[in-house]
Amino acid sequence: MTAQPKTIKAAAFDPVAARADFPILSREVYGKPLVYLDNAASAQKPRQVLDAMTQFATSEYANVHRGVHFLSAAATGRYEAARETVRKFLNAAHEDEIVFTKGGTEAVNLVASSYLAPRIEAGDEIVLSVMEHHSNIVPWHFLRERHGAVLKWVDVGDDGSLDAEAVAAAIGPKTKMVALTHMSNVLGTVSPLHEIISNAHARGIPVLVDGCQGAVHEFADVQDLNVDFYVITGHKLYGPTGIGALYGKRVLLKGMRPYNGGGEMIREVTRDLVTYADPPMRFEAGTPPIIESVGLAAAIDYLSSFDREAAAAHERRMLARATAALEDLNWVKIIGTAPGKGAILSFETEGIHAHDLATILDREGVAVRAGHHCAQPLMERFGVASTTRASFALYNTLDEVDVLIAALHKARKILG
Amino acid sequence: MMDESLRELYQEVILDHSRHPRHFGVLADANHVGEGHNPLCGDRVKVYVHVGDGDRIDDISFEGKGCAISQASASMMTDLVKGRSIAEAEKLMGGFLHLVKGEDASAIGADDREHLDVMAGVQAFPMRVKCATLAWHTMKSALEGGNPAKSE
Numbered sequence: 001m002t003a004q005p006k007t008i009k010a011a012a013f014d015p016v017a018a019r020a021d022f023p024i025l026s027r028e029v030y031g032k033p034l035v036y037l038d039n040a041a042s043a044q045k046p047r048q049v050l051d052a053m054t055q056f057a058t059s060e061y062a063n064v065h066r067g068v069h070f071l072s073a074a075a076t077g078r079y080e081a082a083r084e085t086v087r088k089f090l091n092a093a094h095e096d097e098i099v100f101t102k103g104g105t106e107a108v109n110l111v112a113s114s115y116l117a118p119r120i121e122a123g124d125e126i127v128l129s130v131m132e133h134h135s136n137i138v139p140w141h142f143l144r145e146r147h148g149a150v151l152k153w154v155d156v157g158d159d160g161s162l163d164a165e166a167v168a169a170a171i172g173p174k175t176k177m178v179a180l181t182h183m184s185n186v187l188g189t190v191s192p193l194h195e196i197i198s199n200a201h202a203r204g205i206p207v208l209v210d211g212c213q214g215a216v217h218e219f220a221d222v223q224d225l226n227v228d229f230y231v232i233t234g235h236k237l238y239g240p241t242g243i244g245a246l247y248g249k250r251v252l253l254k255g256m257r258p259y260n261g262g263g264e265m266i267r268e269v270t271r272d273l274v275t276y277a278d279p280p281m282r283f284e285a286g287t288p289p290i291i292e293s294v295g296l297a298a299a300i301d302y303l304s305s306f307d308r309e310a311a312a313a314h315e316r317r318m319l320a321r322a323t324a325a326l327e328d329l330n331w332v333k334i335i336g337t338a339p340g341k342g343a344i345l346s347f348e349t350e351g352i353h354a355h356d357l358a359t360i361l362d363r364e365g366v367a368v369r370a371g372h373h374c375a376q377p378l379m380e381r382f383g384v385a386s387t388t389r390a391s392f393a394l395y396n397t398l399d400e401v402d403v404l405i406a407a408l409h410k411a412r413k414i415l416g
Numbered sequence: 417m418m419d420e421s422l423r424e425l426y427q428e429v430i431l432d433h434s435r436h437p438r439h440f441g442v443l444a445d446a447n448h449v450g451e452g453h454n455p456l457c458g459d460r461v462k463v464y465v466h467v468g469d470g471d472r473i474d475d476i477s478f479e480g481k482g483c484a485i486s487q488a489s490a491s492m493m494t495d496l497v498k499g500r501s502i503a504e505a506e507k508l509m510g511g512f513l514h515l516v517k518g519e520d521a522s523a524i525g526a527d528d529r530e531h532l533d534v535m536a537g538v539q540a541f542p543m544r545v546k547c548a549t550l551a552w553h554t555m556k557s558a559l560e561g562g563n564p565a566k567s568e
Binding site: 386414 | 419421426482547
């Protein structure tokens with residue numbers, strides 16, 4: 001007898017079926033069907049997320065970790081269940097390695113302030129790539145301003161690719177941290193994290209990875225990566241705003257000082273002294289985003305309900321179609337063509353400024369981002385003030401790619 | 417079929433100004449220089465002014481990269497304020513800021529209004545008002561001594 005057949009997975013991903021879960025996608029703007037291609041800035045929310053939040057708020061809501069009453073227990077259960085959902089999503093070893101934050105930005109600030117600030121001295125170095133989002137730059141600038149830290153920038157290639165060797169070469173005897181994006185929000189470049197992290201660890205340097213894009217469109221397994229800190233945000237993950245999470249290795253979180261001070265993060269407070277709770281509570285001062293935690297868990301469940309490989313393949317098909325169409329236009333230059341990149345397409349248009357282009361696309365119903373994408377060092381690297389960016393999500397379709405291309409031709413006619 | 421408000425925004429006059437901006441470049445004998453920055457899009461503009469006797473703007477120029485709206489607005493501004501007193505230029509600016517927001521722009525005289533009316537289309541695009549006002553704010557900051565201007 002032959003081997004047992006494997007569990008049959010859905011052979012393909014159906015974006016049209018997924019679209020039906022997102023109420024906003026059926027609306028029109030300026031009388032045209034909405035074509036939402038600004039997903040790298042923020043993704044839309046499926047009914048499953050909105051319903052979970054409403055259901056929770058209308059039946060189980062109270063503050064968490066405080067009361068002894070029924071609702072407080074129920075809400076605490078949902079909040080901690082959300083933490084377990086995030087743990088599973090990132091494949092962290094322990095629940096207490098997941099800290100809820102306001103978003104990705106706060107998670108990076110938390111690490112800069114609570115982990116690195118007490119460990120850094122003037123002249124110590126932090127290694128960053130030039131393709132970082134400002135949220136993974138400015139918190140380190142704070143350490144430059146306040147502690148005399150030195151930011152060491154790793155360049156990307158002309159195609160936007162990041163070379164693991166170049167990151168390793170930037171690590172020196174004074175390096176205290178490597179902070180990198182999993183996936184660039186401008187170029188779509190996916191960093192070679194395994195190699196970068198093992199190189200850094202060989203030198204005893206911890207690595208923080210910004211997974212705000214990567215956790216959505218790639219796969220994040222913090223144990224497999226052996227990463228020290230990994231940052232996600234809810235709203236790019238088809239979840240609500242106002243919530244994100246920091247994964248930190250237990251041993252690192254335990255050795256970190258608190259971030260904000262307030263309720264819930266203490267063990268004991270007297271007039272003369274205060275002692276702190278263990279992680280993750282130590283880093284969750286004040287009432288946390290409780291309803292949002294339920295929404296984030298629902299978003300992760302939603303994403304996990306798909307064959308994610310098939311969904312990622314669908315995103316790459318849209319990218320390939322859009323890329324091929326843009327490559328045919330001699331007045332368009334794509335910025336970021338690294339092999340294996342994710343479904344983010346930034347481009348310059350000769351003689352047409354990104355903002356003019358985005359205004360005209362908008363009137364065609366097509367929402368794109370125009371500007372510097374909170375990545376000014378990267379814009380400087382490529383010598384551009386701004387680009388236009390179309391970023392795809394699982395609910396976009398190949399037909400929408402065609403609408404984008406047609407709208408580009410129209411803009412060229414008006415402005416070119 | 418082109419959207420009517422888009423047609424208003426990108427009129428031929430505006431496109432002409434943006435493609436062939438007037439008074440573009442460095443003004444060698446400028447005695448006031450201002451730098452402006454639109455943090456939203458990263459665009460930068462520099463405005464050079466030579467103020468002569470009687471607080472008169474004898475000459476003015478600008479340089480920088482930007483969208484059609486910001487370039488056209490800067491170009492038209494230099495056309496209009498050259499030869500005027502600082503007070504007149506500032507009054508015109510006040511009117512212009514109202515005009516692009518769709519507010520009462522009666523501070524603008526009839527002749528100037530004829531030139532500036534093409535910029536009124538911006539009012540249908542609130543996200544683009546800052547593009548239209550950047551050069552004007554930058555001129556003002558130049559006249560006031562050159563603190564960096566933001567289009568806000």
